[in-house]
Amino acid sequence: MSMYLPAEFIVQVDYSRCRSCRRCVAECGFGTLSYQNDRVIADHKKCAACQRCVSTCPEGAITVIHNPLAYKKNYHWTPEHIKNLHKQAATGGKLLTGGGNDKVYKSYFDHMVLDACQVTNPSIDPLREPMELRTYLGSKPDSLSFTCLENGEYKLETEMSPQVRLEVPIVFAAMSFGAISLNAHKALAMAAKECGILYNTGEGGLHKELYAYGDRTIVQVASGRFGVNHEYLNQGAVVEIKCGQGAKPGIGGHLPGEKVNQEVSQTRMIPVGSDAISPAPHHDIYSIEDLSQLIYAIKEATNYEKPVCVKIAAVHNVAAIASGIARAGADIIFLDGFRGGTGAAPTIIRDNLGIPIELALAAVDERLRREGIRNKVSIIAAGGIRSSGDMAKAIALGADAVAIGTAALIAMGCRLCQKCYTGNCSWGIATQRPELTRRLNPEKAAECLTNMIRGWSLELKEILGSLGVNAVESLRGSRERLRGVGLSDTELDILGIKPAGR
Amino acid sequence: MIGTFPRIPSGCAISGMMSRRARHMTGEAVIKSIALMHDRSNGLGGGFAAYGIYPDFKDHYAFHILYNSKQNRIDTENYLKDKFVIDRCEPIPTRNVEAVTDPPIIWRYFLKIEEKNLYHNNQLIDERDYVVNVVMHINNKIDGAFVMSSGKNMGAFKGVGYPEDIGRFFCLDEYEAYIWTAHGRFPTNTPGWWGGAHPFCLLDWSVVHNGEISSYGINKRYLEMFGYKCELQTDTEVVAYLVDLLHRKQGIPLDLTCKALASPFWKDIDKMKPEQREVFTVLRQVYGSALLNGPFSFIIANSGAMIGLNDRIKLRPMTVGVKDDMVYMASEESAIREICPDLDEVWAAKAGEPIIVELEEGVKV
Ligand code: SF4
Ligand code: SF4
Numbered sequence: 121m122s123m124y125l126p127a128e129f130i131v132q133v134d135y136s137r138c139r140s141c142r143r144c145v146a147e148c149g150f151g152t153l154s155y156q157n158d159r160v161i162a163d164h165k166k167c168a169a170c171q172r173c174v175s176t177c178p179e180g181a182i183t184v185i186h187n188p189l190a191y192k193k194n195y196h197w198t199p200e201h202i203k204n205l206h207k208q209a210a211t212g213g214k215l216l217t218g219g220g221n222d223k224v225y226k227s228y229f230d231h232m233v234l235d236a237c238q239v240t241n242p243s244i245d246p247l248r249e250p251m252e253l254r255t256y257l258g259s260k261p262d263s264l265s266f267t268c269l270e271n272g273e274y275k276l277e278t279e280m281s282p283q284v285r286l287e288v289p290i291v292f293a294a295m296s297f298g299a300i301s302l303n304a305h306k307a308l309a310m311a312a313k314e315c316g317i318l319y320n321t322g323e324g325g326l327h328k329e330l331y332a333y334g335d336r337t338i339v340q341v342a343s344g345r346f347g348v349n350h351e352y353l354n355q356g357a358v359v360e361i362k363c364g365q366g367a368k369p370g371i372g373g374h375l376p377g378e379k380v381n382q383e384v385s386q387t388r389m390i391p392v393g394s395d396a397i398s399p400a401p402h403h404d405i406y407s408i409e410d411l412s413q414l415i416y417a418i419k420e421a422t423n424y425e426k427p428v429c430v431k432i433a434a435v436h437n438v439a440a441i442a443s444g445i446a447r448a449g450a451d452i453i454f455l456d457g458f459r460g461g462t463g464a465a466p467t468i469i470r471d472n473l474g475i476p477i478e479l480a481l482a483a484v485d486e487r488l489r490r491e492g493i494r495n496k497v498s499i500i501a502a503g504g505i506r507s508s509g510d511m512a513k514a515i516a517l518g519a520d521a522v523a524i525g526t527a528a529l530i531a532m533g534c535r536l537c538q539k540c541y542t543g544n545c546s547w548g549i550a551t552q553r554p555e556l557t558r559r560l561n562p563e564k565a566a567e568c569l570t571n572m573i574r575g576w577s578l579e580l581k582e583i584l585g586s587l588g589v590n591a592v593e594s595l596r597g598s599r600e601r602l603r604g605v606g607l608s609d610t611e612l613d614i615l616g617i618k619p620a621g622r
Numbered sequence: 623m624i625g626t627f628p629r630i631p632s633g634c635a636i637s638g639m640m641s642r643r644a645r646h647m648t649g650e651a652v653i654k655s656i657a658l659m660h661d662r663s664n665g666l667g668g669g670f671a672a673y674g675i676y677p678d679f680k681d682h683y684a685f686h687i688l689y690n691s692k693q694n695r696i697d698t699e700n701y702l703k704d705k706f707v708i709d710r711c712e713p714i715p716t717r718n719v720e721a722v723t724d725p726p727i728i729w730r731y732f733l734k735i736e737e738k739n740l741y742h743n744n745q746l747i748d749e750r751d752y753v754v755n756v757v758m759h760i761n762n763k764i765d766g767a768f769v770m771s772s773g774k775n776m777g778a779f780k781g782v783g784y785p786e787d788i789g790r791f792f793c794l795d796e797y798e799a800y801i802w803t804a805h806g807r808f809p810t811n812t813p814g815w816w817g818g819a820h821p822f823c824l825l826d827w828s829v830v831h832n833g834e835i836s837s838y839g840i841n842k843r844y845l846e847m848f849g850y851k852c853e854l855q856t857d858t859e860v861v862a863y864l865v866d867l868l869h870r871k872q873g874i875p876l877d878l879t880c881k882a883l884a885s886p887f888w889k890d891i892d893k894m895k896p897e898q899r900e901v902f903t904v905l906r907q908v909y910g911s912a913l914l915n916g917p918f919s920f921i922i923a924n925s926g927a928m929i930g931l932n933d934r935i936k937l938r939p940m941t942v943g944v945k946d947d948m949v950y951m952a953s954e955e956s957a958i959r960e961i962c963p964d965l966d967e968v969w970a971a972k973a974g975e976p977i978i979v980e981l982e983e984g985v986k987v
Contacts, residue, residue: 237836241834241836241916241917242917242937244935249935250887250889250935252887252888254888256907258907260907260908261908262848262872263872263873263874263908264872264874264904264905264909266874266875266878266901268875273897273898274875274878274898274901275901276897276900276901278904280904280907283907489843489847492847492848494847495847495908587836588834588836588915588916588917589837589915589916590915590934590935591885591913591915593840593906593910593911593913594836594840594913595840596840596911597839597840597843597844597911598837598843599839599843600838600839600840600842
């Protein structure tokens with residue numbers, strides 16, 4: 121009986137401070153607050169704990185707390201299970217959620233530590249010495265050939281596959297226009313340009329206003345093929361075939377019709393107000409041969425000038441799948457771990473399917489090396505990368521670059537309330553409601569993103585300096601510089617690292 | 623395999639000398655030079671590489687092998703007989719030196735390969751790849767045996783002790799070579815293992831190395847992809863293998879090989895003319911995992927060249943001196959002046975700039 125469900129959060133208004141300006145009433149995207157009988161009243165059940173009212177109240181009069189006495193304590197039947205069962209009893213539907221898997225699975229990032237130099241090999245001070253983060257994504261040959269010119273200089277004879285340059289080994293993860301607002305997309309594009317990295321259209325097509333950022337764009341081809349045409353493919357720097365997503369392996373995308381306004385409809389090439397549901401598999405990919413055909417169809421369409429990336433969710437057999445993808449002709453493999461975010465996914469899928477990115481990445485890198493084909497592809501790792509520390513560890517495990525989605529949203533203001541699928545994001549990010557999207561100033565948000573990327577790159581340089589190396593390629597795949605703390609022998613073996621102290 | 627040891631960081635002294643006209647010199651000078659830098663080593667490792675020492679066997683692969691026991695030697699020799707024609711084998715002559723204690727059994731072999739052995743599944747394999755495989759097998763699979771060197775007309779002499787004592791122990795004053803390199807080791811901890819001393823050799827490559835390769839982890843994994851087994855856990859090993867891979871197997875010219883191992887910074891690459899920018903950009907893109915990072919100076923030699931290389935920001939010292947046809951390289955200028963006070967030219971090697979010394983044109987060894 122869902123109407124009897126207690127509220128998850130309580131919105132407390134300190135009436136001694138509230139001056140009845142009613143700003144909070146307007147700020148809440150979820151319609152929680154109203155002004156009745158000369159005071160702000162909260163319908164607690166609607167509150168998503170997005171912190172918008174708390175952050176914008178000029179008097180600091182609002183506090184949002186967990187409803188402390190919601191359920192009797194029970195370690196097995198957690199409040200979430202009880203709440204979900206009541207909801208399903210009332211609706212008979214699949215429960216949806218947004219954001220990444222928030223369950224208490226072990227985070228391997230938190231069980232790995234990096235090395236540092238002491239005495240025998242000096243650390244390097246990034247404030248005084250060059251420290252290089254530049255990274256190129258694309259397929260590399262095993263060897264090169266040169267001819268020597270008369271003047272003693274060399275000329276390259278090898279024909280190289282297309283390479284895309286990143287000034288920092290980070291890309292913004294795929295988030296579609298539709299799932300997030302155009303302002304959020306603009307912010308990502310501007311920041312990508314400013315930082316010399318890439319952002320990703322997701323499966324929502326590319327809005328014309330963003331064509332100017334084409335050389336910083338990964339254009340995605342997902343199973344719904346929304347917005348995909350020849351022009352679109354040729355706008356981007358990289359074309360990404362999305363086969364899977366960490367938050368919902370084996371599941372297609374779902375953009376609720378409420379989010380499909382005029383602009384989204386035009387960009388996606390679908391009618392206004394219609395649900396944009398992309399199928400679980402691509403209807404032309406039922407095998408690795410099919411994938412190979414699509415890869416080469418895209419390469420033909422883009423004149424072999426752009427690396428083609430294939431994105432998959434980290435699942436049990438990820439190493440063998442990745443090897444197949446490398447052999448199928450992909451230039452980049454994007455591995456998305458089970459902590460990866462989403463605008464909308466069935467909760468049960470998000471919380472129970474897929475494997476941690478750390479293990480998937482380690483398994484894939486090792487497999488590709490064993491098979492001698494690691495050079496053929498670049499690896500982007502994603503799915504819950506929270507800090508430059510996680511980034512450095514992912515690189516040490518073997519990633520060429522990491523992708524960040526949730527971290528980028530947070531930099532733009534997101535409070536991780538996980539209600540993206542409702543389209544009511546009070547922060548103007550995961551919504552298309554004009555009164556909400558207006559709140560996100562693209563220039564300001566781009567500045568926040570740029571600041572974050574700058575912060576991470578400074579930190580990565582510090583880490584490299586401590587490791588006594590001055591180029592990120594000396595960390596890439598250098599698992600010797602990682603140690604495990606509190607991991608079993610099997611886990612250490614999969615990660616390819618030694619335990620701390622050895 | 624003589625045990626597996628954790629990788630040991632070490633500081634060191636290195637010295638090298640080469641006659642560009644291939645004039646042969648005894649080991650006395652190089653011993654004197656490395657001995658001057660006595661304080662840079664701690665008596666836990668010293669060694670030498672010498673080129674041109676076996677003129678009577680110059681077309682044979684000369685294997686210098688260390689054994690823990692007689693049985694190890696018998697096992698290894700059985701394996702060698704299988705792989706090669708052994709034209710001569712003998713203990714390497716040594717003399718008693720008080721400071722050198724507990725030496726292993728040390729033998730040398732002069733080996734030829736029967737052509738039929740070079741066919742694997744009816745396919746001709748490169749003779750040198752064949753030798754590399756044999757060396758990898760002995761070092762990694764046979765208990766208590768270690769191949770110190772495996773090139774033609776050259777050899778490595780190394781052990782636990784100060785380099786000058788090791789030099790006397792191996793009677794190096796009685797050998798004549800046109801390239802000598804030497805190493806004195808200062809490991810921070812030692813398993814007391816003779817194979818762990820420098821130079822590290824493969825085919826006719828030898829490396830003496832001062833420093834630590836902080837990028838060892840990825841260099842090793844990169845090499846493993848091409849079939850090299852880095853189980854000795856020494857930094858120096860990866861240097862030798864990387865040069866072998868890039869230069870010998872893939873045909874990258876020596877100077878570009880050095881530029882892959884200690885690449886120019888992007889800020890400098892960006893300033894180059896377009897064609898050169900392309901060369902160096904692609905070199906880094908493709909060989910990023912071969913980049914040697916961390917503090918090092920090393921001297922690599924083969925039968926035709928001696929190469930000095932410093933890390934990209936020169937965290938270890940190296941000086942170069944020239945006198946007539948002689949080129950000297952050493953951790954300290956004094957070690958060069960000690961044996962050649964009157965140099966024509968002397969300079970400090972620049973960060974990341976290889977110094978490649980080759981035999982003069984037309985000179986035959
Ligand atoms: S949903 Fe957000 S804005 Fe609305 S009451 Fe809750 S915390 Fe405040
Ligand atoms: S994007 Fe908005 S709706 Fe989604 S989690 Fe963040 S704050 Fe909540």
